[in-house]
Amino acid sequence: MNAQVPDPLREQPGYTLIKALGTGAFGSVLLYRRQLTEGGPAEDVAVKVIARDECADYNLVSREVHSHRILVHPHVIRFKRLGLTPDRHYLYMVMEYADRGDLLDYLRRRGRFREHEARWFFQQLVFGLDYCHQRGVVNRDLKPENLLLKRTPDARQELTQGDLEHPFNLHLKIADFGLSKEGVHSLPKSRVGTVTYMAPEVLRAGPSRRYDGHKADIWSAGIVLYVMLFARAPFDDPLATTDKARRDATMQQILRGEWTAPASVPVAPECLHLLRGILCADPQARFSLAQIMSHPWFSVGLPPAALTMNTVLVRQQTVQPPPYEQTVDEVNAVLEEAQRKVAPAGGGGIGPGGEMTDSGFMTMIADELEEENRRGNAPYMVNPYPHGGAPPGAGGQAAGRR
Numbered sequence: 312m313n314a315q316v317p318d319p320l321r322e323q324p325g326y327t328l329i330k331a332l333g334t335g336a337f338g339s340v341l342l343y344r345r346q347l348t349e350g351g352p353a354e355d356v357a358v359k360v361i362a363r364d365e366c367a368d369y370n371l372v373s374r375e376v377h378s379h380r381i382l383v384h385p386h387v388i389r390f391k392r393l394g395l396t397p398d399r400h401y402l403y404m405v406m407e408y409a410d411r412g413d414l415l416d417y418l419r420r421r422g423r424f425r426e427h428e429a430r431w432f433f434q435q436l437v438f439g440l441d442y443c444h445q446r447g448v449v450n451r452d453l454k455p456e457n458l459l460l461k462r463t464p465d466a467r468q469e470l471t472q473g474d475l476e477h478p479f480n481l482h483l484k485i486a487d488f489g490l491s492k493e494g495v496h497s498l499p500k501s502r503v504g505t506v507t508y509m510a511p512e513v514l515r516a517g518p519s520r521r522y523d524g525h526k527a528d529i530w531s532a533g534i535v536l537y538v539m540l541f542a543r544a545p546f547d548d549p550l551a552t553t554d555k556a557r558r559d560a561t562m563q564q565i566l567r568g569e570w571t572a573p574a575s576v577p578v579a580p581e582c583l584h585l586l587r588g589i590l591c592a593d594p595q596a597r598f599s600l601a602q603i604m605s606h607p608w609f610s611v612g613l614p615p616a617a618l619t620m621n622t623v624l625v626r627q628q629t630v631q632p633p634p635y636e637q638t639v640d641e642v643n644a645v646l647e648e649a650q651r652k653v654a655p656a657g658g659g660g661i662g663p664g665g666e667m668t669d670s671g672f673m674t675m676i677a678d679e680l681e682e683e684n685r686r687g688n689a690p691y692m693v694n695p696y697p698h699g700g701a702p703p704g705a706g707g708q709a710a711g712r713r
């Protein structure tokens with residue numbers, strides 16, 4: 312327990328505060344150990360806490376929760392539950408905990424990735440994104456800060472470099488659905504997200520100019536790939552003297568759609584071909600996820616089953632929904648309760664969405680997909696180079712996996 316960090320869930324049975332993880336636009340994220348039944352298994356969870364009297368927009372919270380709740384995939388942070396603290400002061404969102412920070416921090420500490428390492432993360436990002444899209448969720452805020460890293464269950468000790476894990480010891484998980492939209496047919500009208508990762512059509516968007524969020528996500532994923540390979544953004548003006556000037560210059564460059572790869576960092580021609588297909592200013596001509604997945608640079612080392620796994624998974628989840636911790640009705644009950652007038656301090660009991668130790672729905676649900684991975688049923692998640700950190704040969708043309 313960390314004595315310096317306020318503990319909003321101190322009266323919530325089963326939750327023990329470990330430390331603060333960070334602060335976002337909507338509140339803070341804290342690491343808790345959760346043990347829902349006495350003597351039962353404990354797990355570390357990340358809990359996003361939002362003070363009710365500071366929550367300006369419940370529609371955004373609702374959108375985030377409803378989009379995120381239905382996503383159950385190895386490369387998406389798992390949403391577990393939404394609750395109200397017993398004192399009614401905080402709304403909290405319980406999520407899977409990614410124990411190795413985010414991709415931006417990892418990149419800063421490790422420096423640019425070699426090509427095969429960038430591919431390892433990019434494959435995971437694309438599989439996670441393809442799954443989200445197949446489930447009808449566009450993210451609209453893909454960037455390295457929102458791509459979290461978690462040690463793989465089969466992480467290899469000899470690949471650890473001090474406190475810095477080797478890429479092949481890490482799984483990438485898409486997080487933060489705060490700007491996401493559910494619904495395949497919805498064309499987001501508003502301009503949201505971070506400029507560096509924004510597609511040109513997003514910058515041009517307005518009430519009468521819509522864009523396809525799927526294509527915009529693909530563009531952002533391409534920027535992430537570029538940043539992993541070259542440790543800089545393709546559109547930027549680092550010499551600008553003010554933040555505004557830098558932002559304006561970046562926007563102009565994105566709108567012109569012109570970028571180059573630094574000559575000082577050689578990458579394979581197939582890699583540049585893929586980047587060109589993704590960072591294509593015309594969303595109609597931009598590569599689709601299917602095109603990316605069948606691209607020769609992308610598919611190195613992947614068993615064929617990896618390319619159809621999402622379709623199979625989505626079909627399975629449509630027929631038999633995964634065991635969500637909360638039903639839609641339970642989530643909606645918490646949201647409704649949260650929007651009622653804030654109760655005076657100490658005035659609350661346990662409400663419809665609160666977690667009661669004796670309630671039936673509190674049984675902790677094992678992470679089936681992690682389990683599946685442990686059993687080896689998710690082929691693309693396996694360290695492709697089990698006998699060392701790098702593939703044979705330069706330039707990252709990886710050996711086959713397994």
Ligand SMILES: Nc1ncnc2c1ncn2[C@@H]1O[C@H](COP(=O)(O)OP(=O)(O)OP(=O)(O)O)[C@@H](O)[C@H]1O
Pocket residue numbers: 332333334335336337338339340357359388406407408409410412413456457459486487489
């Ligand atoms: N599931 C998680 N596991 C581990 N760390 C997390 C998790 N979710 C969030 N964090 C960390 O908590 C911090 C805040 O996250 P949060 O998603 O609230 O905000 P953000 O992404 O920084 O900003 P915003 O939501 O405003 O876009 C981030 O630095 C992130 O690394």
